[in-house]
Amino acid sequence: MSVLLIAEHDNSKLKPFTLNAITAASKIDGDVHVLVAGANCENVTKEAGSVPLVKKVLWCDSPNYQNYLPENLAPLVTKTAEKYDHIVASANTFGKNFMPRVAAALDISQVSDIIKVSSPDTFIRPIYAGNAFATVKSNDKKKCVTIRPTSFDPAEKNGGSAQVEKIEAVDVPNTSKFIKREETKSERPELGTARIVVSGGRGLESGENFKLITDIADKLNAAVGASRAAVDAGYISNDHQVGQTGKVVVPDLYIAVGISGAIQHLAGMKESKIIVAINKDGEAPIFSVADYGLEADLFKALPEFLAELNKLNTIQK
Amino acid sequence: MKILVAVKRVIDYNVQIRVKEDGSGVHTDNVKMSTNPPDDNAVEESVKLKESGKVKEVVAISIGEDKAQETIRKALAVGADKGIHVKADNYIEPLGIAKILKKIVEKEKPDMVFLGKQAIDDDCNQTGQMLAAMLNWPQATFTSKVNLKDKSVEIVREIDEGLETIEVNLPAVVSCDLRLNEPRFASLPNIMKAKKKPMEQINAKDLGIDLTNRIQQIKVEEPPKRKAGIKVANVAELVSKLKNEAKVL
Numbered sequence: 170m171s172v173l174l175i176a177e178h179d180n181s182k183l184k185p186f187t188l189n190a191i192t193a194a195s196k197i198d199g200d201v202h203v204l205v206a207g208a209n210c211e212n213v214t215k216e217a218g219s220v221p222l223v224k225k226v227l228w229c230d231s232p233n234y235q236n237y238l239p240e241n242l243a244p245l246v247t248k249t250a251e252k253y254d255h256i257v258a259s260a261n262t263f264g265k266n267f268m269p270r271v272a273a274a275l276d277i278s279q280v281s282d283i284i285k286v287s288s289p290d291t292f293i294r295p296i297y298a299g300n301a302f303a304t305v306k307s308n309d310k311k312k313c314v315t316i317r318p319t320s321f322d323p324a325e326k327n328g329g330s331a332q333v334e335k336i337e338a339v340d341v342p343n344t345s346k347f348i349k350r351e352e353t354k355s356e357r358p359e360l361g362t363a364r365i366v367v368s369g370g371r372g373l374e375s376g377e378n379f380k381l382i383t384d385i386a387d388k389l390n391a392a393v394g395a396s397r398a399a400v401d402a403g404y405i406s407n408d409h410q411v412g413q414t415g416k417v418v419v420p421d422l423y424i425a426v427g428i429s430g431a432i433q434h435l436a437g438m439k440e441s442k443i444i445v446a447i448n449k450d451g452e453a454p455i456f457s458v459a460d461y462g463l464e465a466d467l468f469k470a471l472p473e474f475l476a477e478l479n480k481l482n483t484i485q486k
Numbered sequence: 487m488k489i490l491v492a493v494k495r496v497i498d499y500n501v502q503i504r505v506k507e508d509g510s511g512v513h514t515d516n517v518k519m520s521t522n523p524p525d526d527n528a529v530e531e532s533v534k535l536k537e538s539g540k541v542k543e544v545v546a547i548s549i550g551e552d553k554a555q556e557t558i559r560k561a562l563a564v565g566a567d568k569g570i571h572v573k574a575d576n577y578i579e580p581l582g583i584a585k586i587l588k589k590i591v592e593k594e595k596p597d598m599v600f601l602g603k604q605a606i607d608d609d610c611n612q613t614g615q616m617l618a619a620m621l622n623w624p625q626a627t628f629t630s631k632v633n634l635k636d637k638s639v640e641i642v643r644e645i646d647e648g649l650e651t652i653e654v655n656l657p658a659v660v661s662c663d664l665r666l667n668e669p670r671f672a673s674l675p676n677i678m679k680a681k682k683k684p685m686e687q688i689n690a691k692d693l694g695i696d697l698t699n700r701i702q703q704i705k706v707e708e709p710p711k712r713k714a715g716i717k718v719a720n721v722a723e724l725v726s727k728l729k730n731e732a733k734v735l
Contacts, residue, residue, distance in 0.1 A: 266625075266628075268615075269611070269616045270615050277581070278699070280701065294609075300709070344623070344658075345624040349650070351650075351651075352647040352648040353648040416646075422732070473720075477724075477725040478735070
């Protein structure tokens with residue numbers, strides 16, 4: 170039977186991680202159907218339908234689904250799930266919020282945050298903040314699975330023409346109300362999806378000194394990250410935090426500056442393709458995961474780094 | 487009002503875990519254990535609400551082996567009134583934990599259940615949402631601010647895009663994020679007093695729930711290790727390596 174994937178979107182566009190989730194879903198079964206539940210979200214159904222890996226789009230349009238409140242969304246997913254063997258969503262704050270409600274309603278033990286599909290019932294998932302990988306087999310008839318988006322490549326966006334089928338909304342409990350969403354505005358790329366991340370730690374010594382980090386991030390068109398120590402010290406706001414209790418990032422290039430490399434930070438960045446560490450303490454654990462380590466005083470090294478980058482003419486915004 | 491706050495005993499977050507050679511799990515013998523960090527935030531918020539006068543009673547619950555009582559005692563030492571220990575010697579999946587909590591909720595009739603957003607051992611992030619679904623209650627996950635009203639609670643949640651504000655009717659399940667508050671430390675006199683607070687003991691087997699795990703753990707292994715890289719002498723060499731060798735600039 171087929172896989173039901175719940176699309177994440179903002180009612181006008183598909184969120185990028187949905188494409189990564191589609192790739193994961195297609196590894197479970199080739200017959201991937203996407204549920205687009207939202208308000209006035211026809212455009213999203215078109216976008217989902219043009220993804221070649223998607224075989225069918227289910228479209229449920231109701232004001233009740235506008236802000237994907239889990240109390241409203243979960244009953245719709247639960248009902249739609251009747252015809253499916255697998256129910257799949259991204260393991261981000263969208264999927265984590267509603268999927269366990271669906272699993273509980275169906276009396277299924279959910280498999281969270283998978284990084285690999287070994288077979289339709291066997292998956293690999295990180296535990297202990299990525300310090301161990303568990304291979305798990307679900308013995309439930311149906312399976313609820315959330316996938317770690319950064320562990321799967323995004324699916325090709327264009328060229329498909331899946332059929333769009335409208336489905337009926339279901340009753341909602343009216344127990345919760347959406348009030349507002351304050352999105353962190355930034356000129357820079359989003360931390361979770363940026364190609365390059367430049368992160369600062371307690372070594373920066375102050376919030377003002379983070380300018381050394383942001384100058385380099387701007388030069389490289391990179392996102393700005395931080396260790397928990399830097400966030401706790403108040404140097405930078407917590408939405409920049411990379412690590413076990415922050416965001417997990419997998420950029421092509423991760424530059425850790427003044428970060429010692431506590432377990433909790435490494436859990437959030439050690440899958441990055443290339444890691445650079447700049448730290449004055451040559452014994453800092455961050456060097457054990459760094460491809461290129463520079464043992465230096467960051468206050469001297471960062472201005473030099475910026476000057477060297479300015480000499481390169483290959484970097485493009 | 488009454489709050490039931492759920493706490494889990496896990497390997498301390500500062501401990502570097504070690505995977506067992508036979509692939510059956512991770513070493514837990516002689517390893518420092520403590521309360522799951524966001525569960526501490528859940529306890530702190532419950533106690534703060536009690537101190538504000540809006541909440542009359544805070545009941546702390548933990549499910550697990552006998553040593554789970556240490557985790558409950560810690561909650562009692564910072565201000566919870568009563569403990570419930572549901573004894574279970576084997577690992578129970580979030581689905582089973584939620585079923586046990588549901589039974590306790592039906593008995594204790596709290597207005598809210600507080601718990602951590604996720605346990606740092608199995609990293610499932612399911613229990614609160616599952617419990618809410620089973621009770622047909624609304625939920626607030628990743629909570630970083632709580633504003634309790636008479637019949638509802640206004641919540642600020644941490645989402646990937648930033649912050650979201652919602653209002654959910656009571657009763658409700660609230661899963662707490664680390665930035666909700668700063669958990670206090672228990673003072674020695676309060677630790678002594680906590681020993682005298684009531685602790686109810688229930689055997690999970692006696693609750694009449696099928697707790698058979700549905701997920702079979704086939705093996706646990708260490709993640710592939712990164713190869714140690716090289717040290718560069720200066721910034722110029724670093725930039726040159728990044729451009730010509732790694733080709734990321």
